Amino acid sequence: GQQVMQIPQYQHVQEGEDFTTYCNSSTTLSNIQWYKQRPGGHPVFLIQLVKSGEVKKQKRLTFQFGEAKKNSSLHITATQTTDVGTYFCAGPWGGYQKVTFGIGTKLQVIP
Amino acid sequence: NAGVTQTPKFRILKIGQSMTLQCTQDMNHNYMYWYRQDPGMGLKLIYYSVGAGITDKGEVPNGYNVSRSTTEDFPLRLELAAPSQTSVYFCASSYPGFDSNTGELFFGEGSRLTVL
Numbered sequence: 001g002q003q004v005m006q007i008p009q010y011q012h013v014q015e016g017e018d019f020t021t022y023c024n025s026s027t028t029l030s031n032i033q034w035y036k037q038r039p040g041g042h043p044v045f046l047i048q049l050v051k052s053g054e055v056k057k058q059k060r061l062t063f064q065f066g067e068a069k070k071n072s073s074l075h076i077t078a079t080q081t082t083d084v085g086t087y088f089c090a091g092p093w094g095g096y097q098k099v100t101f102g103i104g105t106k107l108q109v110i111p
Numbered sequence: 112n113a114g115v116t117q118t119p120k121f122r123i124l125k126i127g128q129s130m131t132l133q134c135t136q137d138m139n140h141n142y143m144y145w146y147r148q149d150p151g152m153g154l155k156l157i158y159y160s161v162g163a164g165i166t167d168k169g170e171v172p173n174g175y176n177v178s179r180s181t182t183e184d185f186p187l188r189l190e191l192a193a194p195s196q197t198s199v200y201f202c203a204s205s206y207p208g209f210d211s212n213t214g215e216l217f218f219g220e221g222s223r224l225t226v227l
Contacts, residue, residue, distance in 0.1 A: 006153075031212040042201055042218040043154065050212055088153060092213055097142055097161055099205075099213050100170060103153040 003027060003093040006102030014110050019076045021105035023089035030092060032072045034063060037104070038085045046074075046087075079109045112137050117202050117219035124192040124226045132187040132222050134202030142205045143185040144216065145169070145177065147198040154201065160185055192226045199223050 005024045013019050023032065031050045035043040047056055049065035049072060056063045062075040076083055089102040118133045136143065141162050146154040146169075156169030160179040174196060176188040185204075189196060200222045205214035 033213065033215070035216075042220050043203075043216070044218070045215040048212070048215065090213075090216070094156070094170070097207075097213060098156065098159060098167070098169065099144065099216060100156050101146070101154040106151075 004089065004091070004100070004102045006089055006105060008105055009103060010106050010108075012108045012110060013079050015081060016078050019079050019083070019107055021074050021087050021089075021107075023072045023074075023102050025070045025091065025093065027093065028069050030069075030096075032065060032069075033090045033099075034072075034074050035088045035090060035101075036085050037088065041085075043088060076107075079107070081109050081111055083107060084109050114138065115202055115204055115217050115219035117200075117222050119222060120220065121223045122225070124189075124224065126192060126194065126226060128192050129188070129190050130192065130224075132189070132200055132202075132224070134185045134187065134219060135183050136185075136202075136204040136217070137183065138204060138206070138217065139182060140204035140206050140214075140217070141182070142207070142214065143179065144203040144205075145175075145185070145187045146201045146203065147171065147196075148201060148221075149198050157187065157200075189224075194226050197224060197226045 034046040037043045054065040060077045086104040086106045088104045115136045144159045145157040158177040160166045202219045203216040
C-alpha cells in the first residue's frame with residue numbers, strides 16, 4: 001500500500017505568505033530528501049535529513065525531520081515568485097538505495 | 112563535467128515500436144535510476160542499478176528493460192510501445208551516501224516520449 005503521503009497536493013499563496021508541505025511515512029526512514037522541480041524542468045536536490053528531530057535551514061527554507069523519523073516538512077517563509085514549482089520528498093521506502101518519491105506539492109505564488 | 116546526459120530529448124513512437132533511451136553520467140556514480148513522470152504527477156521509479164552488472168525493478172517496471180554494462184551508461188529499453196508509456200522519462204545518478212544513507216540524486220534534463 002501507499003507508504004508515503006505528501007500534502008497538500010496543490011497550494012496557491014500570495015507573494016509574501018508562508019508555505020508548508022508535509023511528508024508522512026508509514027514506516028521509519030533512515031533518511032529523507034527534498035527536491036524542487038520548476039515547471040518544465042528536472043528535479044533538483046535541496047537537502048537531506050538524517051537525524052531524528054533534525055532541523056536545517058537554507059535562507060527562507062526550513063526543513064524538519066520528525067522525532068520518530070516518519071514525518072518531514074518543508075516550510076518557506078515569505079514566498080517569492082521564484083519559489084514556484086513542485087516540491088517532492090524522497091526516501092528509501094522500497095529499500096536501501098531504492099529511492100522513491102512522494103506525489104509532490106505544487107506551489108503557485110500569486111504576485 | 113556534463114553531469115547526467117539523456118538522449119533523445121523528444122521522440123514520437125507508433126504503437127508497437129521499440130526504442131532505447133540513453134543515459135550516461137560522467138561523475139563515476141555507482142547508482143543510477145530511471146523514473147517516469149506523467150503530466151501533473153510525481154515520479155515513479157522504473158528500474159535502478161547499484162553498479163555495473165546489477166539492476167533491479169522499481170515500482171513500475173512492466174514494459175521496460177535495462178542493462179548496466181558500464182558505470183557510465185544505463186540505457187532504458189521500451190519494447191512494443193503503448194500509449195500508456197507516453198511520459199517524461201528522467202535518468203538520475205548518485206554516489207553512496209554516508210552511513211548507508213541515500214546519496215543526492217543528480218537528474219538529467221528528461222526525455223519526452225509520446226506514443227501514438
